[in-house]
Amino acid sequence: MDVAIIGIGLHRFGRSPDMSGLQQGASAVRAALADAGLSWADMQFAYGGSQDGGNADALVNELGLTGLQFTNIWNGCATGGSSLHAAYSAIKSGEYDVGVVVGFDKHPRGAFNPQPKEWGLDQWYGETGLMLTTQFFALKTQRYMHDHDITEDALIRVSEKAFKNGSLTPTAWRQQALSYEQIANSAMISHPLRKYMFCSPAEGGAALIICNADKAHQYCSKPLFLKAAAVRTRHYGSFEVFAPSQAMEVADAPTVTASEAAFEQAGIGPEDVDVMQLQDTDSGTEIMHMAENGFCEHGEQEKLLREGATGINGRLPINTDGGCLANGEPVGASGLRQVYEVCVQLRGEGGARQVPNQPKVGYTHVYGAPGISGVNIITK
Amino acid sequence: MSQQIPIHDGLFTWPATKPQLLGSQCRQCAETTFPAQPDCRSCGARETNVIELGDRGILWTWTIQTFMPKEPYHSDETPETFRPYGVGYVEMPGGVRVEARLQANSPDQLKIGMLMQLDIIPFRTEANGNQKMTFSFSPVEES
Ligand SMILES: [Zn+2]
Numbered sequence: 001m002d003v004a005i006i007g008i009g010l011h012r013f014g015r016s017p018d019m020s021g022l023q024q025g026a027s028a029v030r031a032a033l034a035d036a037g038l039s040w041a042d043m044q045f046a047y048g049g050s051q052d053g054g055n056a057d058a059l060v061n062e063l064g065l066t067g068l069q070f071t072n073i074w075n076g077c078a079t080g081g082s083s084l085h086a087a088y089s090a091i092k093s094g095e096y097d098v099g100v101v102v103g104f105d106k107h108p109r110g111a112f113n114p115q116p117k118e119w120g121l122d123q124w125y126g127e128t129g130l131m132l133t134t135q136f137f138a139l140k141t142q143r144y145m146h147d148h149d150i151t152e153d154a155l156i157r158v159s160e161k162a163f164k165n166g167s168l169t170p171t172a173w174r175q176q177a178l179s180y181e182q183i184a185n186s187a188m189i190s191h192p193l194r195k196y197m198f199c200s201p202a203e204g205g206a207a208l209i210i211c212n213a214d215k216a217h218q219y220c221s222k223p224l225f226l227k228a229a230a231v232r233t234r235h236y237g238s239f240e241v242f243a244p245s246q247a248m249e250v251a252d253a254p255t256v257t258a259s260e261a262a263f264e265q266a267g268i269g270p271e272d273v274d275v276m277q278l279q280d281t282d283s284g285t286e287i288m289h290m291a292e293n294g295f296c297e298h299g300e301q302e303k304l305l306r307e308g309a310t311g312i313n314g315r316l317p318i319n320t321d322g323g324c325l326a327n328g329e330p331v332g333a334s335g336l337r338q339v340y341e342v343c344v345q346l347r348g349e350g351g352a353r354q355v356p357n358q359p360k361v362g363y364t365h366v367y368g369a370p371g372i373s374g375v376n377i378i379t380k
Numbered sequence: 381m382s383q384q385i386p387i388h389d390g391l392f393t394w395p396a397t398k399p400q401l402l403g404s405q406c407r408q409c410a411e412t413t414f415p416a417q418p419d420c421r422s423c424g425a426r427e428t429n430v431i432e433l434g435d436r437g438i439l440w441t442w443t444i445q446t447f448m449p450k451e452p453y454h455s456d457e458t459p460e461t462f463r464p465y466g467v468g469y470v471e472m473p474g475g476v477r478v479e480a481r482l483q484a485n486s487p488d489q490l491k492i493g494m495l496m497q498l499d500i501i502p503f504r505t506e507a508n509g510n511q512k513m514t515f516s517f518s519p520v521e522e523s
């Protein structure tokens with residue numbers, strides 16, 4: 001049995017000062033229901049999650065106390081991917097025909113400040129200033145650039161593309177394109193990553209209506225199909241965030257294993273993908289994730305970026321809505337925004353940012369602490 | 381009288397004339413971890429030995445922390461007195477890469493592959509005058 005996506009909804013990312021996180025989640029659900037032409041009472045189940053926005057199942061207070069099964073999911077940056085995976089399994093099992101997946105968040109301003117004990121670490125690790133995600137991404141990028149002869153030029157071009165795509169996306173938080181020089185001259189935050197190479201915590205919501213594909217045509221004239229949903233955690237030896245030490249032998253990242261599992265489920269390969277969303281917490285991670293997801297060889301990225309291959313009109317259109325760099329990262333919603341954008345592209349509704357030649361296969365990838373990755377493959 | 385106290389027990393041998401980082405090695409698969417822990421992350425065995433990891437290692441990667449982290453960061457600095465610090469992973473002879481603060485804090489002082497020396501340094505002074513000590517690395521001067 002196939003799983004269909006019959007409705008998509010987004011509450012604009014960025015700042016919504018007059019709305020709680022939950023209200024932004026409800027706004028996204030209403031948008032997705034309207035898109036599907038369904039009502040909340042039609043929903044048989046829901047999976048949802050948020051880091052700082054409150055318990056997702058409290059959404060029933062806004063949307064209606066219909067008695068549906070509502071399960072809260074919390075899985076760090078992979079919360080959206082894990083919620084979607086749970087919904088995918090609920091449909092595949094045959095237990096349910098139609099339900100909703102929702103993610104939302106509202107973070108305080110500034111960098112995240114995770115607490116050591118929540119991650120199984122002792123207090124000294126945080127006290128002495130080693131527990132910052134920005135540091136980790138810089139450390140991983142620094143080593144990757146050294147191993148694969150990648151220069152700062154590649155980091156700058158990723159950001160340049162992200163803000164350009166953001167400027168074409170009406171729902172993006174950052175809608176102003178930045179020049180190569182503006183990015184190259186922005187403050188160094190954590191060497192080799194500069195200010196305009198990092199995304200920021202933000203606010204927003206995203207929701208999807210998921211349906212048994214055999215029944216999708218009852219609701220929707222052009223459903224999309226969720227061909228794969230895979231979530232994987234780290235192996236011994238993979239270089240991960242919040243790690244006081246690492247093994248000498250470096251193992252594949254969880255992105256590699258999640259990606260391979262998803263391609264196997266879908267029965268296709270990276271060469272079949274027409275449009276992709278790859279986690280871009282910073283410009284270095286987008287570069288690493290291009291290869292970890294199988295879209296190029298390690299070290300090939302700089303040439304691809306210089307040729308414009310990852311732009312909207314290139315052969316590997318990556319983060320067509322500006323990704324996390326231009327949309328910010330409301331953790332609970334971010335992974336579902338990726339799916340939303342890929343659906344927009346597959347439907348041909350991307351407007352100024354539409355990928356040409358009617359893309360048929362889309363791919364989304366999230367990565368987060370403490371070494372978790374989620375991949376989805378969506379087709380027409 | 382004020383004292384110098386390690387920020388956490390069991391991270392390093394100290395006081396000592398040549399302090400060493402401490403880790404654990406699995407009795408089954410011989411993989412090494414820092415800090416020491418009773419279980420093995422590689423094979424899941426529940427038998428490990430505490431071992432000395434050494435006091436010199438090779439810099440595997442690095443960055444510089446340019447802004448003062450939020451809590452749980454707990455130094456005795458203020459935003460005005462905050463001094464950027466290096467962070468790196470150092471490949472230890474004991475067979476593991478350890479994440480650590482680096483004394484060097486400018487890109488021209490740091491290079492992947494350089495030899496680093498362990499230092500046990502005062503990290504913050506408590507209200508009672510006691511100093512909390514932590515571990516850090518600095519580049520070995522070429523002779
Ligand atoms: Zn073992």
